[in-house]
Amino acid sequence: MDLIIQLTYLVASVFFIFGLKMLGSPKTARKGNMYSALGMLLAIVVTLFDKHIINYEWIIIGLVVGSAIGSTFALRVQMTGMPQMVGLLNGFGGGASVLVALSEYYKIAPDIPATTGTTIIISILIGSVTFTGSLIAFGKLQGIVTGKVVKYPMQHPINAILLLAVIAIGVFIVINPGSSDILLGVVGVALVLGVLLVLPIGGADMPVAVSLLNSYSGLAAASTGFVLQNNMLIIAGALVGASGIILTLIMCRGMNRSLMNVVLGGWASAGAEGPAADSAAPKGDVKSVDAEELAMILDSVSSVIIVPGYGMAVAQAQHAVRDLANTLEKKGVKVRYAIHPVAGRMPGHMNVLLAEAQVPYDELIALEDINDDFPNTDVVIVIGANDVVNPAARHDQSSPIYGMPILNADYAKTVVINKRSLNVGYAGIDNELFFYPNTLMYFGDAKDAMGKLNSELKEL
Amino acid sequence: MDGQSFLMLVYIFVLAIFVGFELITKVPPTLHTPLMSGSNAISGITIVGALLSAGLEEFTISTILGLSAVIFAMINVVGGYLVTDRMLKMFKKK
Numbered sequence: 001m002d003l004i005i006q007l008t009y010l011v012a013s014v015f016f017i018f019g020l021k022m023l024g025s026p027k028t029a030r031k032g033n034m035y036s037a038l039g040m041l042l043a044i045v046v047t048l049f050d051k052h053i054i055n056y057e058w059i060i061i062g063l064v065v066g067s068a069i070g071s072t073f074a075l076r077v078q079m080t081g082m083p084q085m086v087g088l089l090n091g092f093g094g095g096a097s098v099l100v101a102l103s104e105y106y107k108i109a110p111d112i113p114a115t116t117g118t119t120i121i122i123s124i125l126i127g128s129v130t131f132t133g134s135l136i137a138f139g140k141l142q143g144i145v146t147g148k149v150v151k152y153p154m155q156h157p158i159n160a161i162l163l164l165a166v167i168a169i170g171v172f173i174v175i176n177p178g179s180s181d182i183l184l185g186v187v188g189v190a191l192v193l194g195v196l197l198v199l200p201i202g203g204a205d206m207p208v209a210v211s212l213l214n215s216y217s218g219l220a221a222a223s224t225g226f227v228l229q230n231n232m233l234i235i236a237g238a239l240v241g242a243s244g245i246i247l248t249l250i251m252c253r254g255m256n257r258s259l260m261n262v263v264l265g266g267w268a269s270a271g272a273e274g275p276a277a278d279s280a281a282p283k284g285d286v287k288s289v290d291a292e293e294l295a296m297i298l299d300s301v302s303s304v305i306i307v308p309g310y311g312m313a314v315a316q317a318q319h320a321v322r323d324l325a326n327t328l329e330k331k332g333v334k335v336r337y338a339i340h341p342v343a344g345r346m347p348g349h350m351n352v353l354l355a356e357a358q359v360p361y362d363e364l365i366a367l368e369d370i371n372d373d374f375p376n377t378d379v380v381i382v383i384g385a386n387d388v389v390n391p392a393a394r395h396d397q398s399s400p401i402y403g404m405p406i407l408n409a410d411y412a413k414t415v416v417i418n419k420r421s422l423n424v425g426y427a428g429i430d431n432e433l434f435f436y437p438n439t440l441m442y443f444g445d446a447k448d449a450m451g452k453l454n455s456e457l458k459e460l
Numbered sequence: 461m462d463g464q465s466f467l468m469l470v471y472i473f474v475l476a477i478f479v480g481f482e483l484i485t486k487v488p489p490t491l492h493t494p495l496m497s498g499s500n501a502i503s504g505i506t507i508v509g510a511l512l513s514a515g516l517e518e519f520t521i522s523t524i525l526g527l528s529a530v531i532f533a534m535i536n537v538v539g540g541y542l543v544t545d546r547m548l549k550m551f552k553k554k
Binding site: 017020027043058059062075086093103106218224225230234236246247341355362366 | 462466469472477483485488490491493497498499500501503504505506507508512513515516520523525528529533535537540541544546547
């Protein structure tokens, strides 16, 4: 039976790999996810035949309760709430790793070889940080915990001391495996560390934080694999760990910041000094338009690019945007969407929202593929985005966003910016694009504004 | 666990990381959110360890920890796969 179990684990690992491979294209992605789920099902079912499993009552209770909670979460969550949902699920994965490591410790203590002891400590450390870190990320995205950058004195020394404390206690336990009370000290300190690591990270940096926690949740699963000497867990965990790291790096590149800078809460120091930044505001005339004028402009154009940002998600305006695009397309206008890598609160956030509003995915174009098309575009409509279209990133070396890849919206013949006010974006800096001669400000809540524009346009 | 078998595990870990890098770099930005939730569901593979802990013959602290781990991991697995499927269902071509 052992051999069959091990072989099935191998099959499950292959299913995970194929599942991820099929996520490489929107056409096969859904099937890929099902393969991956099938691999998981195989792994669970075959494990139930393991000779170490004697009692099934607790297992059944656990499976039923966990499935009920998980499916309730998954079916209830709105697409706009997806970032916090993923954040929360990461946390449960990390939490499970801690619990399994602890359980394993109590099962075999006090005769724990040094290698196993070390893997248990590592598993507890990564799992705990993932657990509380994800809960804080969830809280920030849900608005329970402040989305602002939190600074407290001695931030980095405190984190370094906590990490050293975990290592010191860990080494002590590896040498004296019987000291189970002290093990809980490792759990406690690591849990606090998770809170303190994520708390300073600001709201718009959440794509990085969530990606990083995603990676941690994979590493936590892999570390559990080391504890249990289970190859499948190590493979699956490593795949997720790699995935999270790649997304993290893509997000960092999208902001032209180093991982350290984001994790340590660096950039947003500019945001924290909002009023000071205002004094250096570029002065100039702002031209604003109303729905009627804008509809007339749009009636005579041939190409439009829509640039969505987090503001669109907040206003739940994705359906209104789609309706507007439909009207434009009926009038023969070519409509596409330019998606900045860090638009929204998690990687791919805008794509999911627009897919929900039934925008075909081939109209959603990534920054590097659409940036050269802006000069040949009649009108760009920026909805609830700000820093990602700020030309200062290109030329103003003193700007905190200098060097960040931006969408070249300003190169279009006309730029329409829908915002509720002239307020600064996340980076806390003014956007000179608002004052450009080819820019028109269209003030108002994204959903109302797009709805009004659409009905004006239909009447023409 | 002796040093030799530990090293084997490290081998597998490192090679799997490389496979992961190869696979994930090919995922288009459009699918980054489902990728994240889908891979997150895979990290619920810890369920295997949780089951082994919750099914012990004697009821001890390990069983309680195991039961909690089964619940946590199962939320991760079921929630992750379902939510990913919900998202992927929406991605349509023109």
